[in-house]
Amino acid sequence: MKTRILQTLKEHKGYVSGQELCDALGISRTAVWKYINKLKEEGYQIEAVPNKGYHLLTVPDVLTESEIKSRIFTKWAGKEIHCYNSVDSTNNAAKTAAEQGSPHGALFLAEQQSSGKGRRGRGWVSLPGTGIWMTILLRPQLEPSYASMLTLVAALSMSKAIKAQTGLEAQIKWPNDVVINGKKVCGILTEMSAEMEQIHYVVIGLGTNVNIEEFPKEIQDRATSLKIESKKEIERVPVICAFLSYFEEDYENFMEHRNLSGLLEQYNKRLVNCGRAVRVLDPKGEYSGTAKGVDSTGALIVEKEKGETVAITSGEVSVRGIYGYV
Numbered sequence: 001m002k003t004r005i006l007q008t009l010k011e012h013k014g015y016v017s018g019q020e021l022c023d024a025l026g027i028s029r030t031a032v033w034k035y036i037n038k039l040k041e042e043g044y045q046i047e048a049v050p051n052k053g054y055h056l057l058t059v060p061d062v063l064t065e066s067e068i069k070s071r072i073f074t075k076w077a078g079k080e081i082h083c084y085n086s087v088d089s090t091n092n093a094a095k096t097a098a099e100q101g102s103p104h105g106a107l108f109l110a111e112q113q114s115s116g117k118g119r120r121g122r123g124w125v126s127l128p129g130t131g132i133w134m135t136i137l138l139r140p141q142l143e144p145s146y147a148s149m150l151t152l153v154a155a156l157s158m159s160k161a162i163k164a165q166t167g168l169e170a171q172i173k174w175p176n177d178v179v180i181n182g183k184k185v186c187g188i189l190t191e192m193s194a195e196m197e198q199i200h201y202v203v204i205g206l207g208t209n210v211n212i213e214e215f216p217k218e219i220q221d222r223a224t225s226l227k228i229e230s231k232k233e234i235e236r237v238p239v240i241c242a243f244l245s246y247f248e249e250d251y252e253n254f255m256e257h258r259n260l261s262g263l264l265e266q267y268n269k270r271l272v273n274c275g276r277a278v279r280v281l282d283p284k285g286e287y288s289g290t291a292k293g294v295d296s297t298g299a300l301i302v303e304k305e306k307g308e309t310v311a312i313t314s315g316e317v318s319v320r321g322i323y324g325y326v
Contacts (some may be wrong), residue, residue, distance in 0.1 A: 001025060002035045003066040009046070009056035010070060017053035039066070061129075061235055063109045071241045076105035077136065077248040078241075084108075086128070088115040090135035091191055091205040097137065098193070098201040104139040107244070113207075131225075132208040132236050136247065139201050140255065144194040147202050148314055149260055149298040150251075151176050151190045154204045156263060157250045158186050159270050161242035162208075166230050171272040173326055174291075174300050175314040178208075179272055182326045183224035185209050206243075210234050222325040261296040268293040272326050273319065278302065281318040288322065 004025055008016055021032045036054060040046055043060030059067070065081040072078050080103055087093045090108040092115075097106060112128040138150065155172045162170040162178065162185070170186075173179050178186035186208040193200040209225035211233055226234040253262040260267065268274055273291040280287050280302060289302040292309070299311035300319060312319065320326070 001027065001031075002038055003069045005032065005035050006039060006044070006056075006066050007070045009054060010059075012056075015049065015053040015055045020053065042066070061233075061237070063111060063132075063236060063240075067237050068107075068109075068240060071237060072244055074105075074244050074248045076103075077244040077251075078105060078107040079103075080106040082106065082108045084110040086110060086112040086114060089113050089205070090133055091189060091203050094135040094137045094203040094205075095191070095193070095201075098139075098203065102137055104137065105248075106137040107134060108137070109134045109240070127212065130212045131210045132206065132240055134240065135203050135205040136244075137201060137203055138251070140199055142199050142255075142258070143197055144192065144199055146258065147190065147192045147194070147199060148175070149254065150202055150204060151188050151314070152260060152267060152294065152298045153250050153254050153263065154188050154190070154206060154247060155186075156267050156270065157247035158188075158206060158208065158243055160246045160266075161239055162186075162226065164242050164246075165239045166226055166234060168226065168229050170270070172267065172270045173272050174294060174319060175298070179326060180224055180226075180229045182272070182324075183222055184325070185224050185226060185229070208239070210236050210239070257296075259296040260294065260298055264294065264296060273321060277322045278319050279322055280312060281320065282312075283317075291319070 005021060018029050018032050022029055036046055042064055043062050045058040047055040047057055063083050065083055068081055087110045090110050094108045110133050113133050152175060155178055158178050159170040159172055162168055168180050171179050176188040177184050186206055189205045192202040211227045212225040215223045250263060271293055274293050276291060278289060278291045287304060289304040292301040292303055294300050295311060299313050301309060301311055303309050
């Protein structure tokens, strides 16, 4: 109900009478007043004038279920939303909820993570109010071997969302980073619960640096934020909603083909190392080559210096630019 009141206030440029809200929602004036006060407590500035009604003056940059639901028009992505002030990690929250029956497309967001996780167990700094720390829960009818491709789908969707909401040219560093001007702005961690031939659920966690103004010296050369790159404060909810919209579309494309064939052109167009020299850090032996793009299975095609072509799956292999991170 709170979401519907917020949507109604946003749709009207002027005042909305209390009686109009009562009639539209089938609730009492007292109930309307209570929901209005709850919105005020969340940071919305709402003016109440006798004989005129309520007028939404400002919308805060808050990650709440009502704010997100008032802006999304997806079929299933984000239809169930869980927002936290602080959790150990949104992936952990999503996995717990998945075991308890949360549906496909459920979204988990936190203002702060105390134990944010990156790839290979690395920590992820998740300061309050500065980023988008979120996880989407999926229940795909797929074999477990397909799950790694979902990381690439999420990276594509986030790169498109950033471009749409900020105008910044976001690119993808295979397999799980989104970069701007050669620096990481978003990291993705995909985890799953599965049996031999069946996935129970997949959780895809995305950590996006939004309004961080500076980074520790040791990572300044490879980390950035939307605010640093755009030189202005960025609203987080529009980025989240754009991601959900793009991800729903890209995920359905992926499920239709059971691979990335329908997304390859879009993906490779954004692949930061495509056509460039890379260093492949394989535990079996490092080597250099030229990245040629990804194939329909999500493998990175690299042409070695002597002309041999290899298809690299993410696993324990890392790919970097010859002279640094990209």
